[in-house]
Amino acid sequence: MKTDDAERPNMAVSIGRLMLKNPVITASGTFGYGEEFAPYLDLGRLGGMVLKGISEKPRPGNPPPRIAETPSGLLNAIGLENVGVDAFVTEKAPFLETLDTTVIANIFGESADEYARVAGKLTDVKCVDALEVNISCPNVNRGGMDFGADPEQAAEVTRAVKEATDLPVIVKLTPNVTDITAVARRVEAAGADALSLINTIRGMSVDVYTARPRLANVTGGLSGPAIRPVAVLMVWETVQAVSIPVIGMGGIMNARDALEFLIAGARAVEVGTANFVNPAAVLDIIDGIERHLGDAGVDDINDIIGTLDCRRK
Amino acid sequence: MEQMRKRETGIVRSNRETARGHYVIEVELSGVFDVVSPGQFVMFRPGTGETPLLSRPFSVCSQTETGETTKIELLYRVVGTGTARMASLRQGDTVNVLGPLGRGFDMDKGSRLILVAGGVGVAPLIFYAGRRRAQEDGGRVRIIAYVGAADEDSIAGADRLEQYCDEVKIATDDGSRGFRGTVTELFRNDVKHYGKEASVVRACGPRAMLSALAEVLDGHDIACQVSMEERMACGIGACLGCAVRVRLDDGSVGYRRVCKEGPVFDMEDIDWHED
Structure with a gap:
């Protein structure tokens, strides 16, 4: 049962100059271009939506099998299959323009120039x-x-x-490094408006009966609850190392998981693998966070962010 | 606004082993669950726990609507952690069901229908045969089924097919029942008798079986639709995990999603060459 708006906690957060109606964003590669999920939830309720990665030219992706389930995790090697930026603009963008949701385009390139060209093309797309x-x-x-x-x-x-666009630029970092804060600091110095982390952790799984890798690509990226503690750690470390906002992700399945990242200092979270398990998972997470604030007597989500207390008892 | 679709909570009504390692689970769902076309599938997972993490795709074997509720049956074989967990479900347990999903078989109008099933691939073909029988008007369709299994004890669903088929021909790898060899070898012996005007084929089974079937049908000009299997994470077209390689109109090859453009494809659209 919903109470008066006046009694409901504020859920809005800002990532620099990007305003979100709540801190829950769907992660790239797990939510298509939104349209696939429209039959299952009101997309207008999302804090934001990160689109499937877009490159300059269409990419066919990797041969199957592309995915394998591992303990509390999903190993994938999709290979950035996508229609390319031009087809995105003509085929996918019109639907997104009908939505009242913050849309974040995820871009990919094989060179710095290609990243810049894709960024330039997307800057003029109204829904982005x-x-x-x-x-x-x-x-x-x-x-x-x-x-x-x-x-x-x-x-x-x-x-x-940054030179190619005036849109806010969020740089998504890999956990497959010795010190993520070293990359985070350099990216901040280069002008990034925000950081998002973590992408998948490299992994591999073997079918012992055939002695073959379970993915055709041999190696893949691991997501899901299995990686959550690694993600929380890296978000916490990065938040202390930079002054730009950090978006946290990695194995968030429910509101409690999302709150871990927010308390550790993330200004927003991205939800990925959970969308595969239940297409309406993000709504449960948004409602769950709001309920948590109500139960805790906190009237603004921003009063929860970065409140981690590491003092010894 | 249109009625939103959602992942439903179902209740297990029965879950029994019908052949060695093969089970049929019956799940009761609310009446808003859509009418399923034979060949469509659902994403299924036990209602509690994080293991398995993801749902598993299963073709629907039957649907019984009783007004307030609808019941579906899934036929499965225990092969890993997910299906082992599924086999432990008891009457009254809750489960999550998303569906129906994907493209089912086109209903044929011919006077002769041939079904080719390998292992649990029999599930959507039982559903198809029943629906086809129910839609008969005037001319009676002759339905002939070919069913392949490892051995006599692991033949699943053949008895169900017999309710609808004029003939059910069995092949086992070890010859313990019916023809000794693969189901496609058994079918190869008969294919020359089937003219294209009066025959269509609907098939479901492991990729190797379907690939062999494509070879058998090559040059016979008999229309065939196949239901493909691939690992899936979401079932609704977002993860791009369930890619199958297809021949495109311009002669090149590309990928299509088993969950969205399939799981049923026209046989000639699939690129059967292995990597």
Whole structure:
């Protein structure tokens, strides 16, 4: 039962100049271009939606099998299958323009120039409110994680994208590094407006009866609850290392999981694998966070963010 | 606004082993659950716990509507953690069901229908045969089913097919019942008798079986639709996990989603070459 609006806690957060009606965003590659989920939930309730990664030219993706379930996790090697930026603009954008939801386009390239060209094209698309720069995909031969694992190249891509667009730029970081804060600091210095983390952790699984890898690509990226503690740690470390907003993600299945990231300092969260288990999972998460605030007597979500208390008892 | 679709909570009505390692689970759902076309599937997972994490796709084997509720049956074989958990479900347990999903078989209008099933691939073909029989008007359709299994004890669903089919021919790998060999070898012996005017084929089974069937049908000009299987995470077209390689109009190859453009495809659209 809903109470008067006046009694409901404020759920709105800001990521720099990007305003979100609540801190729950659907993660790239797990929510298509929104349209696939329209029969299952009111997309207007989302804090935001990050689209499936878009490259300059269409990409066919990797051969199957592309996914395998592992303990509390999902191993994938989709290979950034997408229609390319031009087909996105003509085929996918018109639907997104009908929505009252913050839309963040996720972009991918094999060179800094390609990132910049895709960013430039998307800047003129009305429905796109911000860009998330994927420098962290572990499942492609060129680009992706190559950029994100090297602080210098990560900074170069960030600079190129910033020069090509006036949209807010969120850079998505890979956990497959020794020190994520080193990359985070360089990307911040290069002009990023925000960071999102973590992308998937590299992984592999073997079918012992056939002695073959369970993915055709051999290696993949792990998501789901199995990676959540790693993600919470990296978000917490990164929040302390930079002053730009951080969006946290990694294995969030319910409101309690999302609150872990918010308390650790994330200004918003992205929900990925959970969308596969239940297409309306994000609504349960949004409602659950609001309920938690009510139960705790907190009237603004921003009063929860970064409240982690590490003092010894 | 249109009625939103949602993942439903169902109740297990029965869950029994019908052949070695093969089970039929009956789930009761609310009356708003859509009418299922044979060949469509549901995403299914036990209602509690995080293991397995993801739902599993299963073709629907039957649907019985009783006004207030609808019941569906799924036929499955225990092969891993997910199906082992499924086999432990008891009457009254709650489960999550999303569906019906995907593209089902086109209903044929011919006077002769041929079904080719491998293992649990029999499930959507039982549903199809029953629906086809129910839609007969005037001319009677002759339905012939070919069913393949490892051995006599693991033949699932053949008895169900017999209710609707004029003939059910069985092949087992070890020859313990019926023809000794694969179901496609058994079908190969008969295919020359089937003219294209009066025959259509509907098939479901492992990829290797369907690939062999494509070879058998090559040059015979008999229309065939196949239901493909691939690992899926979401079932609604978002994860792009369930890619199957197809031949495109321009002669090149590309990927299609088993969950969205399939699971039923025209046989000639699939690229049967292995990587």
